[in-house]
Amino acid sequence: MSKALFFHAGCPVCVSAEQTVADALRQPVEKVHLGEVSHRVAEAESLGVKSVPALVIDGQVFHINHGADLSALK
């Protein structure tokens, strides 16, 4: 089973959402805080992420609610 990726920017609401979603998924979830690892913004972008928080499962991007546009994190 492939790993899921959860991109976020660290706001408390996003982190709470993240934990619920991560706990609910069968597969392991790597949480990527784009505010802390800004070099991974390009990776998120290449996967099709437009805003955070976003969940990527098997190459499919799910933009969950809306925290910030990816462009705000560059």
Place this chain on the structure above:
Amino acid sequence: MSKALFFHAGCPVCVSAEQTVADALRQPVEKVHLGEVSHRVAEAESLGVKSVPALVIDGQVFHINHGADLSALK
């Protein structure tokens, strides 16, 4: 473990997203097609759903991407 709810409106993109998300979750997921069971729009609304597709896990609402505002389904 409580059941998750997935509200959608039946578009092909939403159904594909729905299947990926439902398969990825540990808990059982009830899929609610609000275009077919419009009497459940009020239930979705009371849970805090603003647009579809939306996933509700343990009372937390996750608006995933954006298909349609709930108001369009009334």
